[in-house]
Amino acid sequence: MRAPGSDRFAWEDLSIVSYNVHGLNIREKRSRLLQDLKHYKASIAFLQEAHLQEGRAPALKDRYYRRGYFSNNPDWRTLGVGILFSSRIPYIEQATHRCKQGRYIFTRGTILDQTYTFANLYSPNSKQHHFLRTVLNTLMKFTEGTLIIGGDLNLTLHPEQDSTAKQGSTPENRNARTLPTIHYHQLADCWRAHFLLHDALLIL
Secondary structure (H helix, E strand, O other): OOOOOHHHOOOOOOOEEEEEOOOOOOHHHHHHHHHHHHHOOOOEEEEEOOOOEOOOOOOOOOOOOOEEEEEOEOOOOOOOEEEEEOOOOOEEEEEEEEOOOOOEEEEEEEEOOEEEEEEEEEOOOOOHHHHHHHHHHHHHHHOOOEEEEEEEOOOOOOHHHHOOOOOOOOOHHHHHHHHHHHHHOOOOOHHHHHHHHHHHHHHO
């Protein structure tokens, strides 16, 4: 049985974007977001701060992005994360795990018989290291195949490199507690690895 859309899909690099959308309750804002995703030919989009309330959330889809997985807050229009898939990606879901408060969502499935796990995280503004450690422990039990994590951790892990002010808004000891958790789970920052490799090639 062929996967839906597989006749239109050829293997290429998946284009993945991450947006902190600051609320999607306005129809015009949802429409602009979908237009942006189409313009940038995004294969998969990680969305944070959707501010949609569970049970009252409007649809976020069009003919280019028909499949989406969301975790919304049950009581308030706050928090909220989602993962959108382009209609041209033949993603077949196996399982999805949602945070009850809208802080994270995981979905696992296949694309042309290769298994992927996608995770979108939205960290609180404090105690980020506690949040990350707890969520990653849950995620590792769920994960199969290639793991791709996106989202907003609400901290700057390497402020001397990633901040124009050369300092982050979070205390240094909090970063020091977060980095060992990332290293323990053998996670790699794709953006940083790409640019480090690029710089190394320039030096050589």
